[in-house]
Amino acid sequence: MLYFSKLRVFSVLIFTLIISYFTISNFTKIDDDYFSKNIKLGLDLQGGSYLLLEIDNNPVIVQRLQSKVLELKKFFKDKNIKIRNFSIKDQSIFFDVNVMKKEEVLSLLDDDKSEINTYFQQFKSHEFDIENEDNSFKLTYSDYGLVLLKNSSLDQAIETVRRRVDEVGTNEPNILKRGNDRILVELPGLDDPGRIKSLLGKTANLTFQFVATNQEQSFGTELLQYESGDREAIVSKRIIISGDNLVDAKPTMNNQTNETVVSFSLDRVGARKFGKATSSGVGKSLAIILDGKIISSPTVQEPIVGGNGQISGDFTFQSATDLALLLRSGALPAPLNIIEERTVGPDLGKDSINAGIMSLIIGFILVVAFMFYKYRFFGLIANLALISNLFLLVGILTLFEATLTLPGIAGIILTVGMAVDANVLIFERIKEELKNENNSIIAFDSGYTKSRTTILDANITTLIAAVILFFMGSGPIKGFSITLGIGILTTLFSVYFIARLITAYYVIKNKHKEKLI
Amino acid sequence: MKTIYFNKFYKSFNILSGILIIVSLVFLIFKGLNFGVDFKGGTLIELRTDKSSANITKIRDSFNQMNLGDVSVKNFGNETDFVVKFEKQNSNDPKFIDELKTKLSNSIGSVDFRRVENVGPKVSAELLRSGVIAIALSLAAMLLYIWIRFEWQFSLGAILALFHDVIITLGVFSVFSLEINLSIVAAVLTIVGYSMNDTVVIFDRVRENLRKYADIKIFELTNISINETLSRTIITSVTTLLALLSIFIFGGEILKGFSLAMILGVIFGTYSSIYIANPVLVSLKVSQRTIVKEEKE
Numbered sequence A: 001m002l003y004f005s006k007l008r009v010f011s012v013l014i015f016t017l018i019i020s021y022f023t024i025s026n027f028t029k030i031d032d033d034y035f036s037k038n039i040k041l042g043l044d045l046q047g048g049s050y051l052l053l054e055i056d057n058n059p060v061i062v063q064r065l066q067s068k069v070l071e072l073k074k075f076f077k078d079k080n081i082k083i084r085n086f087s088i089k090d091q092s093i094f095f096d097v098n099v100m101k102k103e104e105v106l107s108l109l110d111d112d113k114s115e116i117n118t119y120f121q122q123f124k125s126h127e128f129d130i131e132n133e134d135n136s137f138k139l140t141y142s143d144y145g146l147v148l149l150k151n152s153s154l155d156q157a158i159e160t161v162r163r164r165v166d167e168v169g170t171n172e173p174n175i176l177k178r179g180n181d182r183i184l185v186e187l188p189g190l191d192d193p194g195r196i197k198s199l200l201g202k203t204a205n206l207t208f209q210f211v212a213t214n215q216e217q218s219f220g221t222e223l224l225q226y227e228s229g230d231r232e233a234i235v236s237k238r239i240i241i242s243g244d245n246l247v248d249a250k251p252t253m254n255n256q257t258n259e260t261v262v263s264f265s266l267d268r269v270g271a272r273k274f275g276k277a278t279s280s281g282v283g284k285s286l287a288i289i290l291d292g293k294i295i296s297s298p299t300v301q302e303p304i305v306g307g308n309g310q311i312s313g314d315f316t317f318q319s320a321t322d323l324a325l326l327l328r329s330g331a332l333p334a335p336l337n338i339i340e341e342r343t344v345g346p347d348l349g350k351d352s353i354n355a356g357i358m359s360l361i362i363g364f365i366l367v368v369a370f371m372f373y374k375y376r377f378f379g380l381i382a383n384l385a386l387i388s389n390l391f392l393l394v395g396i397l398t399l400f401e402a403t404l405t406l407p408g409i410a411g412i413i414l415t416v417g418m419a420v421d422a423n424v425l426i427f428e429r430i431k432e433e434l435k436n437e438n439n440s441i442i443a444f445d446s447g448y449t450k451s452r453t454t455i456l457d458a459n460i461t462t463l464i465a466a467v468i469l470f471f472m473g474s475g476p477i478k479g480f481s482i483t484l485g486i487g488i489l490t491t492l493f494s495v496y497f498i499a500r501l502i503t504a505y506y507v508i509k510n511k512h513k514e515k516l517i
Numbered sequence B: 001m002k003t004i005y006f007n008k009f010y011k012s013f014n015i016l017s018g019i020l021i022i023v024s025l026v027f028l029i030f031k032g033l034n035f036g037v038d039f040k041g042g043t044l045i046e047l048r049t050d051k052s053s054a055n056i057t058k059i060r061d062s063f064n065q066m067n068l069g070d071v072s073v074k075n076f077g078n079e080t081d082f083v084v085k086f087e088k089q090n091s092n093d094p095k096f097i098d099e100l101k102t103k104l105s106n107s108i109g110s111v112d113f114r115r116v117e118n119v120g121p122k123v124s125a126e127l128l129r130s131g132v133i134a135i136a137l138s139l140a141a142m143l144l145y146i147w148i149r150f151e152w153q154f155s156l157g158a159i160l161a162l163f164h165d166v167i168i169t170l171g172v173f174s175v176f177s178l179e180i181n182l183s184i185v186a187a188v189l190t191i192v193g194y195s196m197n198d199t200v201v202i203f204d205r206v207r208e209n210l211r212k213y214a215d216i217k218i219f220e221l222t223n224i225s226i227n228e229t230l231s232r233t234i235i236t237s238v239t240t241l242l243a244l245l246s247i248f249i250f251g252g253e254i255l256k257g258f259s260l261a262m263i264l265g266v267i268f269g270t271y272s273s274i275y276i277a278n279p280v281l282v283s284l285k286v287s288q289r290t291i292v293k294e295e296k297e
Helices: A006-025 A058-078 A099-110 A115-123 A143-168 A194-200 A268-280 A317-329 A346-375 A377-399 A406-436 A440-472 A475-509 B006-031 B056-064 B096-108 B121-149 B152-175 B182-212 B218-250 B253-283 B288-296
Strands: A048-055 A083-089 A092-097 A128-133 A136-141 A174-178 A182-188 A206-210 A221-226 A232-236 A246-254 A259-266 A286-290 A293-296 A308-315 A336-344 B042-049 B071-076 B078-086 B111-119
Touching (some): A048 A143, A048 A194, A058 A083, A058 A092, A058 A099, A092 A099, A099 A136, A143 A174, A143 A182, A143 A317, A182 A194, A206 A232, A232 A286, A246 A317, A259 A268, A336 A346, A336 B121, A346 A377, A346 A406, A346 B253, A377 A406, A406 A475, A406 B182, A406 B218, A406 B253, A440 B121, A440 B182, B006 B253, B042 B096, B056 B071, B056 B078, B096 B111, B111 B121, B121 B152, B152 B182
Antiparallel strands (some): A048 A182, A048 A336, A092 A136, A174 A182, A221 A232, A246 A259, A259 A308, A286 A293, A336 B111, B042 B078, B042 B111
């Protein structure tokens, strides 16, 4: 165990130096991506906001079911089968048929190749589960059908979220999928997420609909509240244009009224539709509806054909800017709920870094002093291993751009405390071996050999704990498991390559000296 | 070095451990744990006030007027820092936090919200579940590992020692109503790793000595093994405790609970490796035949 080939010594040195270089590069300022990397600080250290959003897919499901109902109605009408009592309840479609036709309906619904089962042709499984009792049917989304629906709405939502966050212009936001209905948004450096939260909390479904001339509720109209909350109006359900037709929106000043408005431009299809509707609707009130609430309902003075228009509605400059941003970034497929939020102010982050570094230095000094007191010269060897261990650990964290969190710093300090264990096990074993063995080289050699399985066992147990934490933990805790886990590997390296190398040199040089350790 | 007769006290310390475990379990069952917002849901705000203007009562009074449910206010580190916790979590209302801040500034003067945590009921339930799963999984993984590496008598001893450490550490948290949050789960997992590590070192020696000495009874043999590894046990516990104490004292308020749990865990872990794990071997009458038989198979 004490023999090292020249090549091995060389590679250990080179490896240690390269990794240590990355540790040092954290403290230098070189503008080069390959040679100067910096450790990534977690949100708890640099300050910032962590938001976990969950999509509420219920509206999407209901919407899809509505269009499925239309599809089924048409399909069965073409087949001359009478369907009664279509309704949507509890995310399911209900309908009744004549008992005589029951078997036929069932086989049609089950037919893989039918035009109402396009889903099956694509994915080889049914989009809906069918339940049948006497003459009534119940169609519910199957697990597969739901997965596809959720995935596509998540994909859409994440795009919209990304556009909105980018528009606000925070630095290096991190937007990730979590499961099949959640989005994780990390916003480094942001200490007041209020604005982002209000932007992400809006679906931003914009529609233009005429206010009904006859203010009585009927089929084809709906009663909507004004944004201000003090009025309501009955509007036609027919949508003239929606937010999808918008190509741009920005806040501007209306020179005549001197109020802040949002001006928008429409794509070609939108402009044509809008022109047609406003030409025939001069004198009518046009309701501008955002997420089910009327922002304003100006009267159409003249046809608007150019594809440009303005939305007014008691905006401040800020709210006009936000509305324009929402309109530019497009609507969310479904509402998002913020189910977890963690925000750390930048000065707390700085305090945490300082406290972390302080306790690292003090913990390190205490351990180093204790080891020197206990083992003298060999204490120095262990301490040298400990220092290189720290350099390796921080270097690897930097190289792999791992995220350092406050618990991660605690993991580094804990590594300092536990890392000496391996050297202690070896030194104690060597002491025992020296009692029965006069040749110190043999005693050192068997000390290393005999302690090896114990050291491996002892470190693997901690590594198991770190790996489980890595997979089960989140955010800051994950940072702890990373430093703890990598710390074990660098500990083993520094003990078996660096400390052993120095020990070997020392012992071979001083093999005749009494009481080596 | 002088031999210490640890084995003389196996019985008395086993009784002590038994009592501690029962007391811990009684507290855990009847008093329960003080879960933080991570596991209970709700809102946590760490705030810093102007030097002169605020004290706990004033802050509590102003929060109580805001209709937020059960509010707890604690001093956090120095006298201008406070942590406020309440059940209401209203993360969907983007103005919720801003409004709280305005109301609070009106009554106690300028405040700075240094940290805000807002955890919904669904997330907190999931976090709690994954925390419990993580701890259970780590215990199972340790059991499996030690079962592969040693004979079943040893795994039983090691696992009993682990349960002992985890239950008593959580018991202390229950008795003193210390907060359980995500970092405590990390601490418990690390304790599991550390305690196992400590036990494995002694067990390795017990097994080695079992091969060496056929005629020494396990009661004696465990004591020899404990003594042979004792200086390592002490040195490693001391260096680990030095590092942890440094975190506890200098690492800031956020790491206090974590480092305290770890300190308790290291102390109990070291103790249990000697006084739980080894007596199990004795009462299971482990002998040279135990390991020789296994090795023949």
